Amino acid sequence: MATTTETSQSGALDIVKLLIAAFVLVGGLFAYYYYVDMSLPLRVLMVLAGVAAGIGIAMTSAQGRRLSAFVQGSRIEIRKVIWPTRTETTQTAIAVFVFTLVMALFFWGLDSFLLWLTRTLVGSTT
Numbered sequence: 425m426a427t428t429t430e431t432s433q434s435g436a437l438d439i440v441k442l443l444i445a446a447f448v449l450v451g452g453l454f455a456y457y458y459y460v461d462m463s464l465p466l467r468v469l470m471v472l473a474g475v476a477a478g479i480g481i482a483m484t485s486a487q488g489r490r491l492s493a494f495v496q497g498s499r500i501e502i503r504k505v506i507w508p509t510r511t512e513t514t515q516t517a518i519a520v521f522v523f524t525l526v527m528a529l530f531f532w533g534l535d536s537f538l539l540w541l542t543r544t545l546v547g548s549t550t
Contacts, residue, residue: 438485445485449478 452474456467482488508516 445478445482
């Protein structure tokens with residue numbers, strides 16, 4: 425039986441990459457507010473460029489590669505899901521609605537009975 429160990433330590437380079445990615449992202453936001461004299465579409469492009477560059481830099485780190493592998497694995501697993509048909513979905517929704525209605529009526533009746541019982545015991549007519 426082979427045992428693999430995974431180290432959870434990030435190298436200094438990965439930390440630097442994540443810090444640079446954060447600075448680039450914040451820089452894009454800063455540029456949006458600093459260059460108020462420029463046109464709005466250009467400022468929005470600066471923010472989008474900062475976000476894209478920040479994500480690109482972050483994805484080169486070990487955490488980014490693990491996130492990418494997780495997303496790829498999730499996409500593979502989502503393809504294996506057997507989705508219900510329209511009929512099954514409709515029947516399930518109707519069953520949930522009917523059950524909810526029955527339970528609402530039950531609790532309304534129980535509440536009314538307990539209210540009546542409390543008023544009878546206390547002697548209130550209101």
